[in-house]
Amino acid sequence: MRVVIADDEADVVAFLKSIVEELGHIAVSFADGNKLSQALMRETFDLVILDWNIPGKDGIDLLKWMQASLPEHPPVIMMTNRSAKKDISDALNAGADDYITKPEDRSVVAARINAMLRRNAGAGAFDAEAVYGKYHLNRLDQTVTLHGETITMTAKEFELADLFFRNADRTLSRNYIMETIWRTNAVLATRTLDMHISRVRAKLDLQPENGFRIFTVFGYGYRLETITTSN
Amino acid sequence: MNLRRRLAAEWLAIGLFATCLLVASLFWRGTAAFDHLLYDQLSAAQRPPADNDILIVAIDDTSLTALGKWPWDREIHARLLSKLQQKKPRAIAFDILLSEPGAPDSDQRLAAALSAGPAPVYIPLHFNTPGSNGRDYDTILPVPAFTQAAAGVGHVNIQFDDDGIVRRTTLCFTPDKGGKTWPHLITGLFQGKDPSFPKAGCAEPLLIPYTARGSFSEISYADILNSEVPDELVRGKNIIIGATAAGMGDNFPTPNGEGGMLAGVEVMANVLAASRRNDFIRPLPDPWTYALTLAPMWLLMFGFLRFRPRVVLMISLLSLAGILLLSIALLFGRLWFPPGTALLGILLVYPLWGWRRLQAMSVFMDSELRGLEQSGEVRPLPIPTNQTTDLVGRQSEALASAIDHMRDLRRFVSDTLADLPDPMFVTDPEDRVTLTNKLLNESLDKDISGWRLTDALDLMVIPDQRPMVDLYIAQSHAKGQEYVRFASPAEKTFVMRRSEVRSDSGILHGHIHYLTDITALAKAERDREEVLQLLSHDMRAPQSSIIALLDGPVDADARKRIERNARRTIQLAQDFVDIARMGETEFAGEDVLLADLVREASDSLWPLARERGISFAIRDTSDSAFVLAEPESLHRAICNLVDNAIKFSPADAAIGIDIGRHDETHIIVTISDSGDGIDADLLPNLFTRFASTGNHSGRVKGVGLGLAFVHAVITRHNGTVWASNGDNGGARFSFTLPIA
Numbered sequence: 019m020r021v022v023i024a025d026d027e028a029d030v031v032a033f034l035k036s037i038v039e040e041l042g043h044i045a046v047s048f049a050d051g052n053k054l055s056q057a058l059m060r061e062t063f064d065l066v067i068l069d070w071n072i073p074g075k076d077g078i079d080l081l082k083w084m085q086a087s088l089p090e091h092p093p094v095i096m097m098t099n100r101s102a103k104k105d106i107s108d109a110l111n112a113g114a115d116d117y118i119t120k121p122e123d124r125s126v127v128a129a130r131i132n133a134m135l136r137r138n139a140g141a142g143a144f145d146a147e148a149v150y151g152k153y154h155l156n157r158l159d160q161t162v163t164l165h166g167e168t169i170t171m172t173a174k175e176f177e178l179a180d181l182f183f184r185n186a187d188r189t190l191s192r193n194y195i196m197e198t199i200w201r202t203n204a205v206l207a208t209r210t211l212d213m214h215i216s217r218v219r220a221k222l223d224l225q226p227e228n229g230f231r232i233f234t235v236f237g238y239g240y241r242l243e244t245i246t247t248s249n
Numbered sequence: 250m251n252l253r254r255r256l257a258a259e260w261l262a263i264g265l266f267a268t269c270l271l272v273a274s275l276f277w278r279g280t281a282a283f284d285h286l287l288y289d290q291l292s293a294a295q296r297p298p299a300d301n302d303i304l305i306v307a308i309d310d311t312s313l314t315a316l317g318k319w320p321w322d323r324e325i326h327a328r329l330l331s332k333l334q335q336k337k338p339r340a341i342a343f344d345i346l347l348s349e350p351g352a353p354d355s356d357q358r359l360a361a362a363l364s365a366g367p368a369p370v371y372i373p374l375h376f377n378t379p380g381s382n383g384r385d386y387d388t389i390l391p392v393p394a395f396t397q398a399a400a401g402v403g404h405v406n407i408q409f410d411d412d413g414i415v416r417r418t419t420l421c422f423t424p425d426k427g428g429k430t431w432p433h434l435i436t437g438l439f440q441g442k443d444p445s446f447p448k449a450g451c452a453e454p455l456l457i458p459y460t461a462r463g464s465f466s467e468i469s470y471a472d473i474l475n476s477e478v479p480d481e482l483v484r485g486k487n488i489i490i491g492a493t494a495a496g497m498g499d500n501f502p503t504p505n506g507e508g509g510m511l512a513g514v515e516v517m518a519n520v521l522a523a524s525r526r527n528d529f530i531r532p533l534p535d536p537w538t539y540a541l542t543l544a545p546m547w548l549l550m551f552g553f554l555r556f557r558p559r560v561v562l563m564i565s566l567l568s569l570a571g572i573l574l575l576s577i578a579l580l581f582g583r584l585w586f587p588p589g590t591a592l593l594g595i596l597l598v599y600p601l602w603g604w605r606r607l608q609a610m611s612v613f614m615d616s617e618l619r620g621l622e623q624s625g626e627v628r629p630l631p632i633p634t635n636q637t638t639d640l641v642g643r644q645s646e647a648l649a650s651a652i653d654h655m656r657d658l659r660r661f662v663s664d665t666l667a668d669l670p671d672p673m674f675v676t677d678p679e680d681r682v683t684l685t686n687k688l689l690n691e692s693l694d695k696d697i698s699g700w701r702l703t704d705a706l707d708l709m710v711i712p713d714q715r716p717m718v719d720l721y722i723a724q725s726h727a728k729g730q731e732y733v734r735f736a737s738p739a740e741k742t743f744v745m746r747r748s749e750v751r752s753d754s755g756i757l758h759g760h761i762h763y764l765t766d767i768t769a770l771a772k773a774e775r776d777r778e779e780v781l782q783l784l785s786h787d788m789r790a791p792q793s794s795i796i797a798l799l800d801g802p803v804d805a806d807a808r809k810r811i812e813r814n815a816r817r818t819i820q821l822a823q824d825f826v827d828i829a830r831m832g833e834t835e836f837a838g839e840d841v842l843l844a845d846l847v848r849e850a851s852d853s854l855w856p857l858a859r860e861r862g863i864s865f866a867i868r869d870t871s872d873s874a875f876v877l878a879e880p881e882s883l884h885r886a887i888c889n890l891v892d893n894a895i896k897f898s899p900a901d902a903a904i905g906i907d908i909g910r911h912d913e914t915h916i917i918v919t920i921s922d923s924g925d926g927i928d929a930d931l932l933p934n935l936f937t938r939f940a941s942t943g944n945h946s947g948r949v950k951g952v953g954l955g956l957a958f959v960h961a962v963i964t965r966h967n968g969t970v971w972a973s974n975g976d977n978g979g980a981r982f983s984f985t986l987p988i989a
Contacts, residue, residue, distance in 0.1 A: 213873060
């Protein structure tokens with residue numbers, strides 16, 4: 019697949035390019051926002067990794083332009099030095115599908131790129147059983163098995179866990195989660211979602227030791243991250 | 250000119266002027282008319298009773314008609330005397346001049362009658378003035394035959410007062426200095442031949458207490474001659490023979506004359522009566538008169554200085570009455586004090602002082618008002634427009650409006666002071682606080698009015714810096730130091746400026762102390778210092794390490810260390826920005842499940858822990874407690890604590906993370922490691938910013954802004970954070986947060 023790397027820092031471009039190519043995809047880099055927008059109008063790409071401070075056009079402006087001008091635009095991962103909650107939520111709310119705060123580990127970046135490409139490729143089949151690392155999900159009796167022990171959960175908890183596993187390494191907004199699990203647009207008490215996530219985290223013992231962690235994107239949503247232990 | 254000095258000068262001038270005037274008045278009898286009038290009125294009110302032992306034999310009109318034209322032959326007088334002698338009177342004063350010799354046999358017969366007895370007969374001598382040969386008087390004695398025949402010779406001088414009225418007499422008279430002293434004709438009649446004559450002081454003038462007019466028994470000369478008078482009328486009486494007929498020229502105006510004249514003999518009868526009663530009225534001696542005249546005046550003058558005008562008026566009126574009463578009282582004591590001049594003194598100085606004082610006040614008010622106008626006040630003085638009153642009235646109005654104006658001004662000033670944007674206070678020359686403003690009171694939480702400066706400073710300045718502040722206060726003007734900067738016990742920083750307040754005339758009124766709260770400025774300064782410290786040391790150090798590492802072979806270990814140093818720099822920058830941002834923004838909390846936040850923090854540090862085989866032992870008894878938090882910063886704060894714990898834990902150790910209930914309202918998180926613990930002397934300052942940048946070794950080195958950030962975040966969340974060493978010797982960091 020074709021991945022656009024839009025950044026003006028050569029080191030970063032090289033770093034990302036090596037990851038993308040390692041994943042078996044094609045990397046196309048742009049160091050200028052205007053050139054990127056021209057290319058996006060002519061060509062088809064599967065993913066755009068967009069730097070916030072790209073010369074020519076501001077990252078957020080580019081995002082908004084894509085939302086407005088390209089009906090079938092590819093998913094966008096924002097790359098930024100900024101880690102403030104507001105900046106991240108601004109980016110996600112402006113239409114970015116995910117974000118990466120620089121500097122980030124190679125494995126994390128790879129996982130996030132993969133998740134984004136997988137989603138775009140329409141991944142996420144509904145088999146009766148699925149295996150995610152150490153976790154075995156049985157969608158029929160809605161149980162999860164870890165280390166050979168079966169963990170019993172409520173329907174909502176299982177659905178939530180299933181949603182996270184299916185969308186591992188993808189940032190899910192709170193609204194998305196609530197619409198998907200509770201099938202409602204109504205603003206649920208924030209504590210309800212927090213409590214459910216807390217319970218899922220505790221019951222499934224979702225922690226790096228077990229290969230996963232739940233990461234809160236403050237002001238936006240959650241992400242189940244796969245932990246890849248290098249060396 | 251100074252009002253007080255001007256008034257003093259006016260006072261003295263009035264006093265001296267009045268004194269001179271009164272002395273002159275006494276000397277030249279300026280108030281004689283009044284005094285005489287008063288004397289006459291007073292004496293009329295206390296006339297002595299008639300003396301029935303005195304009998305006047307009057308050469309009246311009846312006698313002139315009967316005996317023919319005056320002068321009569323002296324043989325007639327001889328006949329009269331012998332007729333009288335037959336009736337046995339006590340003594341006889343023959344008040345008819347006998348200085349020229351008459352018909353020889355008549356003179357002889359008279360001389361015989363004079364000496365015949367039994368009653369002694371006294372005859373008058375008289376004086377011509379001016380005398381011959383430059384003498385004041387020529388003494389004209391009776392004819393020697395008569396002088397020898399008579400029992401005695403005496404003068405019959407009549408003394409006229411300024412107004413021509415006869416009020417006084419002298420009982421003896423010395424025509425020439427050192428010459429013979431003559432008794433009054435009456436003296437002999439009264440006391441016979443007195444061997445002790447002349448008595449000392451007999452020459453002093455005596456005021457005659459007149460009896461009512463016509464109160465003496467009087468018999469016509471002719472009636473005696475015609476033997477128409479019973480002997481009893483004459484027996485034992487003091488006889489005065491003299492002229493009463495209008496044409497005889499021997500009549501004088503007297504106080505009891507009631508506008509008419511009193512015959513010389515009647516005056517003489519009064520003198521005799523007074524002598525017999527011994528109730529002559531003596532004029533007060535001059536020294537006393539002067540003293541009694543000037544004393545009330547000066548008393549009043551001192552009263553002016555001492556008392557309020559209303560009291561002074563009372564004193565004046567009382568003085569007037571007092572003087573009159575004194576005069577009357579003295580008169581009862583047979584002493585005459587003419588009160589006119591003394592009364593004049595009171596009547597003079599009272600209005601004089603009133604006038605001069607008003608004048609001085611007027612001039613003073615005028616100059617003061619002018620001065621006030623010219624002193625460039627904040628607002629011009631209102632000029633009174635009312636022209637209906639007099640000058641002083643207008644000045645008073647001007648003054649009243651000036652006072653109003655000053656009151657407004659004072660109000661204006663005190664309001665201004667009260668609302669000054671900086672605290673201030675004023676001290677008097679004795680360094681006592683006289684004025685404070687609202688801000689000072691608020692910032693000290695106390696009103697220090699009336700305090701001594703040194704006590705006030707005790708309250709404001711931390712003890713360490715007192716000497717410096719004292720030095721500034723003592724020397725500020727000498728050294729030209731403009732201000733002093735100090736810290737207060739309330740952990741604020743102030744700049745104090747002290748400036749003198751002097752009056753127009755240069756008198757030191759005190760000092761104004763302006764305080765400026767530069768706490769924020771001082772903090773900014775400190776922050777800047779810290780930034781410089783950060784940039785110059787903390788940021789550089791890891792970079793230097795990287796450069797040093799690149800110098801050698803870049804193997805796997807070196808790469809790892811380079812990465813760590815680079816991350817440390819980023820972390821430092823991040824912490825710095827976060828702390829700075831935290832100071833600028835309002836707290837905007839949201840519901841956060843604290844236990845999950847702690848888990849995520851430990852999750853995020855798992856790779857780091859794993860590298861060293863370190864594990865987390867998380868015990869959650871918080872029962873899903875929520876806190877109101879800024880999740881991002883709180884997350885990072887917890888990360889810092891966990892990161893710290895990892896850093897100082899030995900390899901393969903376990904880090905305890907406990908989330909539980911601290912009390913009903915607080916949740917507590919404790920992160921404990923099994924490292925070497927924290928030096929006891931570092932514990933108190935562990936959370937201050939850049940505590941690690943000192944020359945500390947071991948534990949704290951390399952922590953950077955981490956703990957300061959933790960402290961800032963927890964404090965921002967209304968929580969408390971502290972550090973201690975656990976039972977196993979490792980460090981324990983705990984913080985509490987209120988449960989939402």
